[in-house]
Amino acid sequence: xxRILIVLSVAANIATGQQKNGSxxxxxxxxxxxxxxxxxxxxxxxxxxxxxxxxxVKYLVQRAYGLQDWEMASVPDWAAVSxxxxxxxxxxxxxxxxxxxxxGLQQLLAExxxxxxxxxxxQMKILALIPNSSGVKFRPHGAAERRxxxxxxxxxxxxxxxxxxxxxxxxxxxxxxxxxTGLAGEFEIELAWTPDAFRTG
Numbered sequence: 001x002x003r004i005l006i007v008l009s010v011a012a013n014i015a016t017g018q019q020k021n022g023s024x025x026x027x028x029x030x031x032x033x034x035x036x037x038x039x040x041x042x043x044x045x046x047x048x049x050x051x052x053x054x055x056x057v058k059y060l061v062q063r064a065y066g067l068q069d070w071e072m073a074s075v076p077d078w079a080a081v082s083x084x085x086x087x088x089x090x091x092x093x094x095x096x097x098x099x100x101x102x103x104g105l106q107q108l109l110a111e112x113x114x115x116x117x118x119x120x121x122x123q124m125k126i127l128a129l130i131p132n133s134s135g136v137k138f139r140p141h142g143a144a145e146r147r148x149x150x151x152x153x154x155x156x157x158x159x160x161x162x163x164x165x166x167x168x169x170x171x172x173x174x175x176x177x178x179x180x181t182g183l184a185g186e187f188e189i190e191l192a193w194t195p196d197a198f199r200t201g
Contacts, residue, residue: 023100024107025089032085044101048090054083057113064105065117070124070175126176129166131183138162138187147188156191165189 025048038054042063057079061067090096090104109115141159149158151168160168163179165187170177172195 027088141186
């Protein structure tokens with residue numbers, strides 16, 4: 001099965017240019033070598049201050065444009081492995097919400113990393129969740145307390161809709177997963193499997 005998707009093609013290179021006027025007021029970007037893993041957790045304040053102690057350019061692009069891995073093409077290798085510490089100040093005319101963050105990050109990427117991007121349509125393979133003849137195996141969520149949806153390497157657990165399960169799975173398999181079950185409501189999900197990378201034989 002194939003589907004037309006909007007993808008972002010990037011060709012980024014570090015550039016040093018004069019800061020332009022706009023939503024990005026100030027920015028400090030430093031090369032960073034974490035002693036352990038790079039935990040990418042941005043912090044945003046109501047006054048427009050935005051920071052992330054450790055990040056890659058690829059993660060910034062994903063956050064700036066709301067993209068998943070499969071929606072990006074032509075990303076240079078260094079953009080996925082080189083780590084940076086970023087502090088920025090965005091000029092706000094309203095709340096510091098997702099739209100404001102994306103506007104500031106898009107400008108930061110263009111001005112400080114020389115990012116050039118365009119959107120195009122491409123065909124790609126997808127996966128789909130479909131019902132089978134044996135019926136639904138997931139237990140519908142009842143009166144019990146909701147469990148926080150979680151997904152990691154080879155597992156998906158919690159109280160969630162099938163649509164959200166498809167989203168969790170898509171992040172793990174690296175391609176779109178569509179919900180074509182027609183099932184409404186929330187379910188108690190307990191899934192575990194062995195990722196292809198860990199299979200032997």
